[in-house]
Amino acid sequence: MTHDHDHDHDRTVKPMVDEVTDFEVLEIALRELCIEKGIFTAEDHRRFTEFSEQxxxxxxxxxxxxxxxxxxxxxxxxxxxxxxxxxxxxxxxxxxxxxxxxxxxxxxxxxxxxxxxxxxxxxxxxxxxxxxxxxxxxxxxxxxxxxxxxxxxxxxxxxxxxxxxxxxxxxxxxxxxxxxxxxxxxxxxxxxxxxxxxxxxxxxxxxxxGVALPKPGVTSNVIVDTRPAVHP
CATH class of the missing domain: 3.90.330.10 (Nitrile hydratase alpha /Thiocyanate hydrolase gamma)
Structure with missing residues (x-):
């Protein structure tokens, strides 16, 4: 039994994520369609994404x-x-x-x-x-x-x-x-x-x-003690 060297498993590039969700597929399709129709450009999308992330x-x-x-x-x-x-x-x-x-x-x-x-x-x-x-x-x-x-x-x-x-x-x-x-x-x-x-x-x-109250000394979103949900 010979090994098929045409497919080198060690060098196969693996995907960055295990799967792409339906929402991600929808976002990609809608974004590319909007760019194709001239509603906005790829540069517009990049600029707005960077703006919203900051x-x-x-x-x-x-x-x-x-x-x-x-x-x-x-x-x-x-x-x-x-x-x-x-x-x-x-x-x-x-x-x-x-x-x-x-x-x-x-x-x-x-x-x-x-x-x-x-x-x-x-x-x-x-x-x-x-x-x-x-x-x-x-x-x-x-x-x-x-x-x-x-x-x-x-x-x-x-x-x-x-x-x-x-x-x-x-x-x-x-x-x-x-x-x-x-x-x-x-x-x-x-x-x-x-x-x-x-x-x-x-x-x-x-x-x-509205899930917290301001308190002197608390200046960041600290992890608070939680209890199990009675109605999950």
Missing amino acids: IGPTPAANLVARAWLDPDFKQLALTEPMTASKEVGVDWLEPTGFGTPSDFTAFEILEDTATLHHVIVCALCSCYPRPILGNSPEWYRTPNYRRRLVRWPRQVLAEFGLYLPDDIEVRVQDSNQKHRYMVMPLRPEGTDGWTEQQLAEIVTRDCLI
Whole structure:
């Protein structure tokens, strides 16, 4: 029995991934069709991809910090959030000049109070205010979070380590194709005299989604203690 040297197994190039998902095939086909029809160029696609990948929650944190310090700016943020976004360097029309169907939509900032706590979700998909918060975390896009938050919000928040008193109403705001939301949490105690930069550092991405509260000393998205889901 002779070995077939026409096929050298040791030198066969293996694929970078084990399989390509149906969504990846759809994305490639749609992208190539749009480029072929002249809707946008490959350079446009590269530029927008790089733009979207570098977005993070820092502008939103700066917006909240400024609102905590400046009542006039806070009013602007709650009544004209698109205008307030520009004040912290975010233009929802960028980088194309006309926005995108998934991003340039109605935007609302939800103000927490002493008796009301907001948390955002997209129960049907994974809609998210990317221009000001960056790309959504993986857990936000999972069916486990999306389907359970609208049914058992206090339990899900507790799994993030956030336990709210019974006298605080929890309001789940469901994003959709036309609306995006961001939470403006309450300013925590112990931050009197802090600068805008100091305040912005404790406004994490999770605070802006509503699954955490800003706390002095917590300046990043730390891994919190979680407990098993009762309703997986």
